[in-house]
Amino acid sequence: MPSIVTEFIGQYGELLGQGVLDTLVMLFISTAIAYVIGTVLGVVLYLTSPGSLRPMRALNAVLGWVVNIGRSLPFIILLISLMPVTSALVGTTSGVRGVIPPLVVSTAPFVARMIEQSLAEVPRASVEAAEACGASIPRIVVSALLPEALPSIVRGVSITLIAVLGYTAIAGAVGAGGLGDIAIRYGYYRFEDEMMVVTVVLLIIIVQLIQSACDFIARKIDHRTQA
Amino acid sequence: MIEIQHLTKAYDSAAASAHALDDVSISIADGDIVGIIGMSGAGKSTLVRCINLLERPTAGKIVVDGQDVTGLTGKELRSYRRRVAMIFQSFGLLAQKTVLDNVCFPFRAASGRVTAENRERALELLDMVGLKEKASSYPSQLSGGQQQRVAIARALACDPEYILCDEATSALDPASTNTILKLLRDINRTTGVTIIVITHSMGVVEKICRNVVVLDHGRVVEQGSVGEVFANPVSDAAQVLLERVDWDA
Numbered sequence: 001m002p003s004i005v006t007e008f009i010g011q012y013g014e015l016l017g018q019g020v021l022d023t024l025v026m027l028f029i030s031t032a033i034a035y036v037i038g039t040v041l042g043v044v045l046y047l048t049s050p051g052s053l054r055p056m057r058a059l060n061a062v063l064g065w066v067v068n069i070g071r072s073l074p075f076i077i078l079l080i081s082l083m084p085v086t087s088a089l090v091g092t093t094s095g096v097r098g099v100i101p102p103l104v105v106s107t108a109p110f111v112a113r114m115i116e117q118s119l120a121e122v123p124r125a126s127v128e129a130a131e132a133c134g135a136s137i138p139r140i141v142v143s144a145l146l147p148e149a150l151p152s153i154v155r156g157v158s159i160t161l162i163a164v165l166g167y168t169a170i171a172g173a174v175g176a177g178g179l180g181d182i183a184i185r186y187g188y189y190r191f192e193d194e195m196m197v198v199t200v201v202l203l204i205i206i207v208q209l210i211q212s213a214c215d216f217i218a219r220k221i222d223h224r225t226q227a
Numbered sequence: 228m229i230e231i232q233h234l235t236k237a238y239d240s241a242a243a244s245a246h247a248l249d250d251v252s253i254s255i256a257d258g259d260i261v262g263i264i265g266m267s268g269a270g271k272s273t274l275v276r277c278i279n280l281l282e283r284p285t286a287g288k289i290v291v292d293g294q295d296v297t298g299l300t301g302k303e304l305r306s307y308r309r310r311v312a313m314i315f316q317s318f319g320l321l322a323q324k325t326v327l328d329n330v331c332f333p334f335r336a337a338s339g340r341v342t343a344e345n346r347e348r349a350l351e352l353l354d355m356v357g358l359k360e361k362a363s364s365y366p367s368q369l370s371g372g373q374q375q376r377v378a379i380a381r382a383l384a385c386d387p388e389y390i391l392c393d394e395a396t397s398a399l400d401p402a403s404t405n406t407i408l409k410l411l412r413d414i415n416r417t418t419g420v421t422i423i424v425i426t427h428s429m430g431v432v433e434k435i436c437r438n439v440v441v442l443d444h445g446r447v448v449e450q451g452s453v454g455e456v457f458a459n460p461v462s463d464a465a466q467v468l469l470e471r472v473d474w475d476a
Contacts, residue, residue, distance in 0.1 A: 129319030129378070132279055133385065134308035135336035143335055147323045223365040224322040 012195065015182065020202060022096050023178035026168045030103035031161055037104070038111025041067065043141055045112060046119040053127070053137055070109030075167050078106050079174060099168070099176035107164055114156035118149040151222035158214030162207050169203070179203055229255040229278065229389065229421070234287035236273050236445075246273045249445040251287070257388075260415050260422045262432035262453070264468055265442035271425045274442065275391045278423070279311045280304060309337060312382035316394035318374040320366040326353065326377050327362040333384040352380040356410060372403025379410060389421045390414075396431060408435050429468050433457065441465045 041063065047053050048060035073081075079102040083093045092098045122145055130144040146153075172180025179199045187196025236248040245268040255261050265271045276282040278289060280299065288297045296307050312333075320329050330349040331341045353359045356376040358369075366374050375395060382390055392411070396404040412435045415422050424436060432439050432453060439456050441449040443464035449456060460466050 123317070123319075123322075125315050125317040125319035126321055128281060129313070129315060129381075130321070130332065130336065132281060132308055132311075132313040132319075133333040133336045133381070134305040135332075136305060139336055139339070143332070144321055148321055150323060221323075223367060225367050 008194065008198075012186075012198075016179075016198065016202065019177070019179045019182045019199070020206075022176075023165070023168050023180070023203075023206070026096050026099055026103065026171070026176065026178055027161060027164055030100045030107060031157075031164050033100070033104045034107035034111050034160070034164075035157075037108040039115050041108065041112035042115025042119065043145075045116040046145075047137065047141070049116075053131070053140065067109040067112050070105065071113070073106070075102070075106050075170055076173070078102050079171060094175045096177050099171040099174075103164060103167055103171070106167060107160065110163065111156075111160055114160060115149075115153065118152035118156055119145055121152055122148040151218045151224065154214055154218040154221065158211050161210045161214075165203065165206060165210070228257055228292055229253075229423075230288075230290040231255075231274075231278070232288045232290060234274070234277060234289070235285050236270070236277060236282065237285045246270050247445045248273055248277070248284070251442070251445070251447055253440050253447065253450065255421060255423060257421050258415070258419045259438055260412070260424065260436050262424045262426060262436035262439040263442060264426055264429065264432055264439060265464060266427060266467070269442040269464070270445040271427075271442050272393055273445075275313075275393050275423060275425045278389075278391060279308055279313055281313075305336075309333065309385040310387055311389045311391060312385060312387035313391040313393065314375065314378045314382050314395045316397050318366070318371070318378045318398075320374055320377060320381075322366055325363050325365055326358065326369070329366065329377055330380045330384055332381060337385065349380070349384060352383050353377075355383075356380045370403070371399050372406055375399065375403070375407050376410065379407070379414070383414065383418075387420060389423065392422065392424045392426075394425055394427075397426070397428070404431070405434075411435060427468070429457075429470075441468070 045060065045063055045067070048056040048063070050057065079099070082102045082105060086098055086101045087093045089101050090097045126148060127140065127144065130140045135144070168176065168178050169180030169183065172178055172184055175181065179202055183196055183199040186192045187199060231251060231253045234248055234251040238244045238247055248270045251274060263271045263274060273282060277284045280296070284297060288295050290296070299307050321332065327346065327349055330352055331345055334341050334345040350359060350362060353362055356379055358373060358376055358380070361369060361373065366377065369377065396407050399407065408431065411422055414420060424431060426432060436453050439450065439453050440447055441456070441462055441464050443462065448462035449460065449465050456465060457469065460469050460471060466472055
């Protein structure tokens with residue numbers, strides 16, 4: 001029995017290691033970039049919504065539409081239709097690099113809604129108190145809203161990372177590399193069942209780790225209720 | 228001196244119109260503790276929120292020390308708001324910041340940073356409200372009365388000329404209410420800050436206010452010194468608030 005395991009690791013260990021690495025690189029780089037863009041969009045959505053700090057009906061509606069359209073497009077369609085843009089941006093449409101732009105484009109609108117949601121959970125009185133202290137809107141966002149929303153934002157990060165992990169597996173179908181790619185090429189096309197099982201198990205482990213890590217951090221930084 | 232002149236606030240929706248204001252004129256002298264009292268929906272919160280322009284009046288003016296503040300925006304609005312501190316029914320503390328950082332927030336709002344002197348001043352204020360030892364606690368670790376005392380320390384951090392109290396004791400038990408009211412009265416005596424108290428409780432007015440304004444359906448129906456109004460309430464609203472009504476009628 002152990003010899004089968006050693007044989008398997010000897011044969012595929014390097015491939016799987018590279019797959020895990022590729023998946024994590026795609027996952028974290030595209031999520032990080034998506035958070036930079038999505039946080040800005042989410043803050044603007046929050047601030048411009050009716051009854052908020054700077055209501056702007058037209059801008060809010062247009063931005064809401066753009067975000068909704070971004071979220072409506074199936075990822076595989078987005079991946080293909082963005083190919084000209086992707087190759088202009090990163091010089092290739094395949095591999096880990098080639099999949100980051102479509103991942104960012106599909107994740108940023110999702111992040112925008114998560115951030116908007118987290119900000120909306122901050123009690124109105126806390127925001128008004130900051131306003132009544134004479135704080136400017138950028139000051140309220142940076143020093144009150146975002147820090148108050150942080151535990152909720154961190155919980156959102158776990159949901160986003162796991163959703164993006166799903167996208168990276170889809171991206172595998174068009175040669176992006178990573179565990180999804182291995183699952184399709186070895187597990188599906190070549191009927192190597194044990195490869196399919198191993199890639200799925202690795203993905204499950206990654207999901208569990210992301211969830212546990214984010215839950216732990218969120219609990220650590222949450223001072224809203226008595227510990 | 229705050230002069231509220233013909234202040235009117237209209238709302239679009241029928242649901243919100245209960246809180247509207249209709250031609251309210253009041254003047255509040257420096258150093259006074261004035262109570263603005265009325266039933267729920269009488270417009271008293273709207274009135275106090277118009278004073279620091281958290282809400283914009285539809286018509287009328289707010290004149291502070293001769294300056295019309297009604298149209299202030301941007302930087303001028305923010306520096307005006309630092310002269311008029313506010314405390315809220317639900318305290319409005321930042322749950323993710325320590326007590327000390329909450330009290331330091333007005334300094335950050337004013338200059339973008341908190342200096343060592345600011346921190347020292349914040350500790351003095353916490354000492355004054357009796358919570359110096361809670362400086363590094365988080366608001367969730369404090370009782371409601373303690374949280375409101377932190378909010379008072381925060382309000383004092385900008386050295387305000389006026390303090391607006393929007394139902395500041397409505398969420399508190401009688402013991403905490405007394406502590407807060409005593410604290411406000413002492414602050415008024417020692418610093419001369421003008422305090423405007425919004426409440427639906429005549430008990431609160433009786434304990435700390437010198438003058439009182441009775442609001443009913445967005446209008447001023449009675450105003451005068453607490454002694455006069457309590458001795459001889461003329462309006463229906465004041466009689467109900469003072470419980471001078473026949474229960475069996």
